[in-house]
Amino acid sequence: MVDLSVSIGSLKLANPIMPGSGTMAEGLADIIDLDGLGAIVLKTITPDIRQGTLTPRVAEFNDATLFSIGIPSKGPDYFLNNTLPFYGRYKAPVVASVSADTVEDFGTLAAYISAPSIAAIEANISCPNLRAHGRAFGMDIEATAGVIAAMKRATDKPVWAKLTPNVGDIAAFAKAAEQAGADAIVTGNAILGMAVDAERMRPRLGNVIGGLTGSAVKPILLRMVHQCAQAVDIPIIGCGGITNGEDAVEYMLAGATAVQMGTVNFVHPGAMPEAVGWIEGYCRRHGVERVRDLTGAMSDTHAGQPKLKVTQ
Ligand SMILES: Cc1cc2nc3c(=O)[nH]c(=O)nc-3n(C[C@H](O)[C@H](O)[C@H](O)COP(=O)(O)O)c2cc1C
Structure with missing residues (x-):
C-alpha cells in the first residue's frame, strides 16, 4: 500500500x-470525483466584479495554449454565497485564489474571504493578463x-505565493516570498507570449499579449521548480505543462511536494484522477512506500559523468 499523502505546511493532502x-x-464534479483530488484550487477572485479581457481569449497550438482571460470575477460575495458552499461539501481541502x-x-480580500471552509489562500501575483503590457506584482520583488x-497580516489561513515565471531570477522571488511569510510557493503561472494571424494581419488575442501554458512550457517551469527548491525551505507546488502522472513525478523529483494541473483539464477532464493512479503504480514499481519521499529525490548526476552546474 503506497502512502500518497503529502503535507503543505500544516495542511495534509x-x-x-x-x-x-x-x-x-463546478461542472467537473459531474465527470470526476473531486474528493479524489489532493486539493481543490478555485478560480482567482478579485475585490470587484470584472468582465475579463476582450475576445478572442484563446489561441491554440500543438503543445501549448496562449490565453488571455483577464480574471473575470463575480466578486467576493458571490464567492462566499455560491462558490464556497458548492465546494465546501467535498472533503478535499479548498484553496481560494485572490x-x-x-x-x-x-490583504483586505484575504481577510474578507477567510471562511472556515477555506484551507489556504493562493496569491495570484503572477497573472500576465492584466493590462500594462502584462506587468504584474510578481515581476517586482518588493511587491x-x-x-x-x-495577506499574512490579514488572515490566519496558510498563504501560497504563486510566482510568475516572467522574471530572470525565480529563486530570488521564491526567497522573498518565503521571508515575507509564505507557507508555500507555487511555481508558477503562464509564460508571456503573443501570436499573430498573418492572413488577417492582426494579433490572435483580443488583449494582444497572453500567457502560454501546456506541455511546451514544462521544461521551463521544471527548471524553475528545481531552482526554487534549492533556495527555500517551504514546500514548492509545481505547475506548468503537467498532463499526466509521469509529468507530476518529474516535478516531484525536481523538488516539488505537490503539483497543479491546468490546461490539460480542458482537453482531458479525467487527467487528474488518472495521474493519481499512475503515481501510485509508479511508486509500487520503484518500491517507494511514501510518495513524499519522491520530493527532491532526483539524482543530480549521471553515473560516471562529472556534475554540471546550471548557469543563468
Ligand atoms: C483558461 C485559463 C484560466 C486561468 N485562470 C487562472 C486564474 O484565475 N488564476 C491563476 O492563478 N492562474 C490561472 N491560470 C493559470 C493556471 O492555473 C496555470 O498556472 C497555468 O495554466 C500553467 O499550468 P498548465 O501548463 O498546466 O496549464 C489559468 C490558465 C488557463 C489556461
Whole structure:
C-alpha cells in the first residue's frame, strides 16, 4: 500500500494532485470525483466584479495554449454565497485564489474571504493578463514580498505565493516570498507570449499579449521548480505543462511536494484522477512506500559523468 499523502505546511493532502487555479469549474464534479483530488484550487477572485479581457481569449497550438482571460470575477460575495458552499461539501481541502490592484487590497480580500471552509489562500501575483503590457506584482520583488506580508497580516489561513515565471531570477522571488511569510510557493503561472494571424494581419488575442501554458512550457517551469527548491525551505507546488502522472513525478523529483494541473483539464477532464493512479503504480514499481519521499529525490548526476552546474 503506497502512502500518497503529502503535507503543505500544516495542511495534509490525501495526494499531491490538484488543479491549477482557473482551470476547472463546478461542472467537473459531474465527470470526476473531486474528493479524489489532493486539493481543490478555485478560480482567482478579485475585490470587484470584472468582465475579463476582450475576445478572442484563446489561441491554440500543438503543445501549448496562449490565453488571455483577464480574471473575470463575480466578486467576493458571490464567492462566499455560491462558490464556497458548492465546494465546501467535498472533503478535499479548498484553496481560494485572490488577486487585487494594490498590496493593501490583497490583504483586505484575504481577510474578507477567510471562511472556515477555506484551507489556504493562493496569491495570484503572477497573472500576465492584466493590462500594462502584462506587468504584474510578481515581476517586482518588493511587491511580491509586500503582497504576501499583507495577506499574512490579514488572515490566519496558510498563504501560497504563486510566482510568475516572467522574471530572470525565480529563486530570488521564491526567497522573498518565503521571508515575507509564505507557507508555500507555487511555481508558477503562464509564460508571456503573443501570436499573430498573418492572413488577417492582426494579433490572435483580443488583449494582444497572453500567457502560454501546456506541455511546451514544462521544461521551463521544471527548471524553475528545481531552482526554487534549492533556495527555500517551504514546500514548492509545481505547475506548468503537467498532463499526466509521469509529468507530476518529474516535478516531484525536481523538488516539488505537490503539483497543479491546468490546461490539460480542458482537453482531458479525467487527467487528474488518472495521474493519481499512475503515481501510485509508479511508486509500487520503484518500491517507494511514501510518495513524499519522491520530493527532491532526483539524482543530480549521471553515473560516471562529472556534475554540471546550471548557469543563468
Ligand atoms: C483558461 C485559463 C484560466 C486561468 N485562470 C487562472 C486564474 O484565475 N488564476 C491563476 O492563478 N492562474 C490561472 N491560470 C493559470 C493556471 O492555473 C496555470 O498556472 C497555468 O495554466 C500553467 O499550468 P498548465 O501548463 O498546466 O496549464 C489559468 C490558465 C488557463 C489556461
